[in-house]
Amino acid sequence: xxxxxxxxxxxxxxxxxxxxxxxxxxxNWLLNQEEASSNINLSLADKARIRKQKNLLLGxxxxxxxxxxxxxxxxxxxxxxxxxxxSYNNVGNPFKDSTIPFxxxxxxxxxxxxxxxxxGFPPANTWGFLSNxxxxxxxxxxxxxxxVLKGRTGVLPKAYFTKEAHYSIQILRDLLGLETVFVxxxxxxGMDPNDLRQKLADNPSHPALVVATIGTTFKGAIxxxxxxxxxxxxxxxxxxxxxxxxxxxxxxxxxxxxVTYQSKSNPALARYDSIAVSCHKFFGFPSPAxxxxxxxxxxxxxxxxxxxxxxxxxxxxxxxTITCSRDAVKPAEFYFFSSPSAMDKLAxxxxxxxxxxxxxxxxxxxxxxxxxPTRVNDLSNTIFFRKPSDRIVKKYSLATMHxxxxxxxxxxxxxxxxxxxxxxxxxxxxxxxxxxxVARL
Ligand SMILES: Cc1ncc(COP(=O)(O)O)c(C=O)c1O
Numbered sequence: 001x002x003x004x005x006x007x008x009x010x011x012x013x014x015x016x017x018x019x020x021x022x023x024x025x026x027x028n029w030l031l032n033q034e035e036a037s038s039n040i041n042l043s044l045a046d047k048a049r050i051r052k053q054k055n056l057l058l059g060x061x062x063x064x065x066x067x068x069x070x071x072x073x074x075x076x077x078x079x080x081x082x083x084x085x086x087s088y089n090n091v092g093n094p095f096k097d098s099t100i101p102f103x104x105x106x107x108x109x110x111x112x113x114x115x116x117x118x119x120g121f122p123p124a125n126t127w128g129f130l131s132n133x134x135x136x137x138x139x140x141x142x143x144x145x146x147x148v149l150k151g152r153t154g155v156l157p158k159a160y161f162t163k164e165a166h167y168s169i170q171i172l173r174d175l176l177g178l179e180t181v182f183v184x185x186x187x188x189x190g191m192d193p194n195d196l197r198q199k200l201a202d203n204p205s206h207p208a209l210v211v212a213t214i215g216t217t218f219k220g221a222i223x224x225x226x227x228x229x230x231x232x233x234x235x236x237x238x239x240x241x242x243x244x245x246x247x248x249x250x251x252x253x254x255x256x257x258x259v260t261y262q263s264k265s266n267p268a269l270a271r272y273d274s275i276a277v278s279c280h281k282f283f284g285f286p287s288p289a290x291x292x293x294x295x296x297x298x299x300x301x302x303x304x305x306x307x308x309x310x311x312x313x314x315x316x317x318x319x320x321t322i323t324c325s326r327d328a329v330k331p332a333e334f335y336f337f338s339s340p341s342a343m344d345k346l347a348x349x350x351x352x353x354x355x356x357x358x359x360x361x362x363x364x365x366x367x368x369x370x371x372x373p374t375r376v377n378d379l380s381n382t383i384f385f386r387k388p389s390d391r392i393v394k395k396y397s398l399a400t401m402h403x404x405x406x407x408x409x410x411x412x413x414x415x416x417x418x419x420x421x422x423x424x425x426x427x428x429x430x431x432x433x434x435x436x437x438v439a440r441l
Contacts, residue, residue: 248282
């Protein structure tokens with residue numbers, strides 16, 4: 001049985017601070033009677049400690065800010081309307097009528113259309129759904145690519161990506177039973193379009209399922225979509241963008257073009273086939289979720305093939321999604337993040353994370369150049385550097401990796417400057433680096 005002590009342990013990890021609407025007293029009945037006899041109220045001091053502690057998470061791309069009170073008011077409205085009080089289910093295609101009336105497809109559809117517009121998809125040619133995570137969205141993108149390419153050619157595609165791609169891409173490749181063609185990277189960690197050209201020429205008898213990353217996990221590199229498309233000319237291909245983190249903020253910056261579906265110079269030209277973006281990363285949705293957006297034409301082609309194998313009778317239509325049951329609460333809650341005022345906040349956050357990234361880089365270059373701080377491009381909110389002491393790695397939950405850079409293998413760490421990583425947090429981080437450097441002398 002979960003004890004009161006264990007329950008409070010969760011709050012130490014910051015969970016309760018982000019869920020102002022969750023009343024810990026109400027779960028007392030779940031806890032061990034003896035232990036639960038006193039109330040589990042967090043003191044103001046506890047709450048302040050948690051707030052500070054969560055903001056020290058610098059090593060992973062999670063927005064640790066607590067959403068505005070309006071979000072929790074919205075959550076309450078949904079609860080009052082019955083959503084999340086019994087089993088709602090978004091099974092099926094959100095753009096079709098569902099046989100289960102208790103769903104939130106209306107919210108889900110609207111989210112996809114609103115974000116589809118942001119990524120430059122033509123409104124009449126947009127399809128997608130709210131998934132469980134960036135990985136889940138990548139899975140759908142790769143599965144859709146695999147299905148349409150096999151349908152067009154009768155041959156399974158090979159999956160092209162770089163070793164800088166998120167590790168889950170290799171897992172998905174395994175699940176989809178695809179052979180990998182690893183594409184070399186440029187010095188900044190982005191896909192080398194010339195090597196892609198060469199690898200495509202080496203594999204002429206298989207269509208190409210290319211996964212490009214817009215913001216690689218450790219270095220923050222960008223695979224250049226337009227150059228990839230040039231290399232793909234003349235080949236049967238499907239290009240999926242893994243924009244788990246950068247896809248959240250780039251649309252609100254002058255670099256929006258990196259993630260737009262339509263080519264700026266020729267709007268009739270598609271730059272990619274589908275895109276995956278995590279909702280808990282930049283947007284700050286307080287639980288894992290993902291956007292998966294593609295065109296309606298891609299979806300129709302996929303669906304035509306999908307329906308040949310999957311009998312749609314059971315749910316009265318072809319679902320178009322890999323999982324059958326899907327969460328109905330997340331789309332209703334995430335709808336809040338597609339409102340005009342939420343978008344204004346996202347635009348503000350985009351500006352501040354890029355400014356704070358520049359600040360951190362300049363300060364680290366000025367004071368800690370021995371750590372070789374590196375930002376590989378101006379679009380990135382990630383700075384990697386030689387691994388500092390274990391104390392700092394632990395305090396700021398830094399991700400670390402053993403990398404070979406300039407023919408030298410070293411341990412590196414990175415800071416991902418998310419909206420909660422403000423000047424105060426970054427200054428505290430650098431003060432700790434300073435103490436580290438004094439200790440080294
Ligand atoms: C580039 C990239 N793709 C995919 C993922 C996985 O996303 P999620 O955690 O939403 O499944 C990550 C996570 O850090 C990532 O950096």
